[in-house]
Amino acid sequence: AAKVYYDDDANLDLLKGKTIAIIGYGSQGHAQAQNLRDSGCEVIVGQRSGSPNHDLAVEHGFKPVSAGEAAEAGDLVNILLPDEVQGDVYRDSIKPQLRSGNLLMCSHGFNIHFGQVVPPEGVDAALVAPKGPGHLVRSEYEKGGGVPSLIALSEGASEESRKLALAYAKGIGGTRGGVIETTIAEETETDLFGEQAVLCGGVSELVKAGYETLVDAGYQPEMAYFECMHELKLIVDLLYQGGLNYMRYSVSNTAEYGDYSSGPRVITDETKAEMKKILSEIQSGEFAKNWLMENKVNAPMFKATRRAERNHPIEQVGKELRRMMKWIDSKEV
Numbered sequence: 001a002a003k004v005y006y007d008d009d010a011n012l013d014l015l016k017g018k019t020i021a022i023i024g025y026g027s028q029g030h031a032q033a034q035n036l037r038d039s040g041c042e043v044i045v046g047q048r049s050g051s052p053n054h055d056l057a058v059e060h061g062f063k064p065v066s067a068g069e070a071a072e073a074g075d076l077v078n079i080l081l082p083d084e085v086q087g088d089v090y091r092d093s094i095k096p097q098l099r100s101g102n103l104l105m106c107s108h109g110f111n112i113h114f115g116q117v118v119p120p121e122g123v124d125a126a127l128v129a130p131k132g133p134g135h136l137v138r139s140e141y142e143k144g145g146g147v148p149s150l151i152a153l154s155e156g157a158s159e160e161s162r163k164l165a166l167a168y169a170k171g172i173g174g175t176r177g178g179v180i181e182t183t184i185a186e187e188t189e190t191d192l193f194g195e196q197a198v199l200c201g202g203v204s205e206l207v208k209a210g211y212e213t214l215v216d217a218g219y220q221p222e223m224a225y226f227e228c229m230h231e232l233k234l235i236v237d238l239l240y241q242g243g244l245n246y247m248r249y250s251v252s253n254t255a256e257y258g259d260y261s262s263g264p265r266v267i268t269d270e271t272k273a274e275m276k277k278i279l280s281e282i283q284s285g286e287f288a289k290n291w292l293m294e295n296k297v298n299a300p301m302f303k304a305t306r307r308a309e310r311n312h313p314i315e316q317v318g319k320e321l322r323r324m325m326k327w328i329d330s331k332e333v
């Protein structure tokens, strides 16, 4: 069974007299920086100027500096930039500032695991990864709670580094929800697999395929939207509270019977074989290489696909319908 740490297992005093550099004031950066400060830690924010995130950091009472300056000031240096830019910023601005005994940190192991961020001699690396988006990391902390998190250390890291990483996890509220120990490889590979096969890739394609099937058969797009996208939230809420058992307990027996009889016809052995292939491409580094190369040429495939996906009919129909549902806090991007 996985080891889970709670508040009593971590000591915030270990961070006394140390400065934590948070590089990037985006989704995770803004949340972790503020939580740590509220936990009594000394925090310096590294955020490039001329962007709304810079203004936000100032508004929140920080005095943002460049990534290099923050790295120089930090005893713990957490890189919270988009994964695809971390390697370049690390090599150019952060690495030259690291000193022996510093702890290099991240919230996703992608760059360390795939060799884009290589800590210098005498510097351990630690991952503290909240299992939730930044706004939740902040709002749960403000409510007195915390988002469950993962912790992992680079190979050969000291016991001291482990304790510091745990203290950091406590500072952002993670140990209130529970912190599971993992390895950087396990975190990286399972995170990538989950978002590709299930959470983002799997769900998006499932929703679109269901919508298209109904619309192609002549049903009204609005009906297809409610059935295949809107209602998904209600189902996911049940899963979140009580797993598949509770979802099946809550839906009608007819829905439960259809679940058993049709579900395996949608997710077939062929689908599972493809999932295995996706996982092996993650493990071999092929996915990482493709994503990093894509960025080296300014992400043409990524941008073209994003553009096309934004215009999918379900997005047009959904936007109009959500505007009428005042209670759902609809968002448009």
Ligand code: NDP
Binding pocket: 023, 024, 025, 026, 027, 028, 029, 047, 048, 050, 051, 052, 053, 054, 079, 080, 081, 082, 083, 085, 089, 106, 107, 108, 129, 130, 131, 132, 133, 134
């Ligand atoms: P965001 O995209 O929200 O924030 C990115 C930050 O990096 C912004 O402050 C942005 O500043 C800055 N930035 C972007 N490009 C550059 C650049 N070229 N040079 C310098 N600064 C730049 O990132 P996230 O918070 O989503 O992700 C940070 C890390 O956390 C990633 O490793 C991610 O995998 C991990 N993570 C994210 C989760 C999430 O829910 N978002 C969950 C768990 C982990 P500017 O405004 O100037 O562009």
Ligand code: MG
Binding pocket: 108, 191, 192, 195
């Ligand atoms: Mg991820």
Ligand code: MG
Binding pocket: none
């Ligand atoms: Mg129904």
